[in-house]
Amino acid sequence: MILTVTLNAALDVTYGVDSLRPRTSHQVGTVHRRAGGKGVNVARVLAGRGRDVTVTGLVGGPTGALVREDLRAVPGLREAFVPVAGDSRQTVTVVSGDDGDATVFNERGAQVGPPEWRAFTGRFAELVREASVVTLCGSLPPGLPSDAYARLVRVASEAGTPTVLDTSGAPLLDALCARPDVVKPNAAELAAATGREDAGAGAERLRALGARSVVVSSGPGGLLAVTPDVRLCAVPPERLAGNPTGAGDACVAALAEGLAAGADWSDVVREAVALSAAAVACPVAGDVDAAVYERFRTTLTVEDLHALQPH
């Protein structure tokens, strides 16, 4: 079983409007509501690929009830959220019909109290023992300590379960001392966290701070993976138009699968780029396009940057 953690789960609401015009009133055309948050999207991708996946995190209130209800309808996905007193957050994405562009409003989330956090860590310690790998994704809700992910990484390590971490800012930096197995920032998050614009230099900095391996996603620029043994890079063979929101989550899903299977890093990178591209081709985060996935994984070249160095 792969365990995905979403501490700040959300109900993702998508509004279709003819055209977004600031300072005016809009009649919303289509409305979609769906459980969201990075870890939830990772779980959807894994469940869609037939993996046994469990979703945990914190949810509460009427919005949290909608999140749980939506996830219970996903085949192959087990929902094991821990309840909190506050109402879960909502995100609103306004998609403009004229240009297809998205404007996003993210609520911060309800306050989480110390007893709720203790209840979660207890539940997590049980779940992680059954997991082959655990993903820790997204922002922290208000009230949690900024080293929340560090604590969860340590609990996972004690259970012998490898971790994939996808977060940014202080929660990322404060987790590194717990030595997560894979950290996946995107290029902007990496630059913000390390002050280094060069992805290779930034990845080495995160490794120096405690990350075992670092995978940096750069959208159409592809992936850079820096591990203790290899430095690999893969650029998508074609540029896809579409929705980039779920690409990072699909990448994390591929990393978790690879880690669970003990796959070779060049295969992991190939799968991660192909699955990310397949997510870009779908309008909703958590979905992947099977044809794009097959095309990318069969045509993609993964370069070994160490091999390219002059000796």
Added chain:
Amino acid sequence: MILTVTLNAALDVTYGVDSLRPRTSHQVGTVHRRAGGKGVNVARVLAGRGRDVTVTGLVGGPTGALVREDLRAVPGLREAFVPVAGDSRQTVTVVSGDDGDATVFNERGAQVGPPEWRAFTGRFAELVREASVVTLCGSLPPGLPSDAYARLVRVASEAGTPTVLDTSGAPLLDALCARPDVVKPNAAELAAATGREDAGAGAERLRALGARSVVVSSGPGGLLAVTPDVRLCAVPPERLAGNPTGAGDACVAALAEGLAAGADWSDVVREAVALSAAAVACPVAGDVDAAVYERFRTTLTVEDLHALQPH
């Protein structure tokens, strides 16, 4: 008791953001959730003025439960909604911190079926018998006939209860044949419904189609009231900056009060302008500023346009 009807009740969500930038992601600062819809705002104003007020309409699902819960906390307000199977709609207003401007997204609302509409009209027939006046405000949810307000006006007439109607487009035009006592379009709605830019000509057109009296609101341009006996006009003595959203609802509250009390039309118009201005001065629809209200009602001049005509 004054009865207010909100067939398309909503949960009004307000997001405070630093600055609205289309095609980007926003961290939402403040979040406010509150029961909304025009008739709900009218009821809040009336309850705030110590009136005995009952709110009815259609609500359903988890969003409808939040609407009911919020209204039950308002002193002096009785909640008598009729349940529907679908989830009530939400509106999202994004208020930009840099200029204070609001961008609004209105969901259309859940589909209402014929049995639900029958259940509502039955409940309405009971409630309207206890009412001194009834207000019918806002858009119709999907599934209701466009003459829904006409039917309710007829039921009210049979019970001897006068009606104030505040809607637009087809629901407005299709209600006129039932002879509502007061119709309150704003200037833009009146022009759209009648094709006449001149408010006096538009008001006479609505009267010719069946409205007994017409009150046209023109924001800072004030109010024009055309009744079988008088034609009155009042312009606010000062221009207020603020939130215009609740002004129309405060105006309807004043019209309902005046109709219930059998007040003189010049007093009704004075109260309506003062209460509208007092609503503009408050950031949330349904609230009024007591100081602005007092200042406007004591300094406002109501002009009799018939008296101004040359004989």
